[in-house]
Amino acid sequence: MQRQLRPTQGQFRNQVQDALHKKRVDEIKLIGDFATIANFIMYVSYIGEIIGNLNGDPISPVQPLFAALNATLWVGYGWLKPTKDWRLIIASFPGVVFGILTP
Numbered sequence: 001m002q003r004q005l006r007p008t009q010g011q012f013r014n015q016v017q018d019a020l021h022k023k024r025v026d027e028i029k030l031i032g033d034f035a036t037i038a039n040f041i042m043y044v045s046y047i048g049e050i051i052g053n054l055n056g057d058p059i060s061p062v063q064p065l066f067a068a069l070n071a072t073l074w075v076g077y078g079w080l081k082p083t084k085d086w087r088l089i090i091a092s093f094p095g096v097v098f099g100i101l102t103p
Helices: 009-054 062-080 086-101
Strands: none
Touching: 009 062, 062 086
């Protein structure tokens, strides 16, 4: 008679934990990807601000808002990493505050 192999409760719990960990890592990588894209958009949008300021035009709220969005994403990324990245969080948090207050 052939015995059917079933995972034990501990093995099943480990499989579930591994799947949840992989999902969390994937979510963190997705936030990192969005933060990278937001960072790129922030610097590209800043070119128009520099040109406008050199010509004496008042500043548009686009650059500070993208700076706030970018900084918020980096704070979230640093917070959600398996080991919190306090250097990234602390360095990015002023960008959230100043980006919101500037426009």
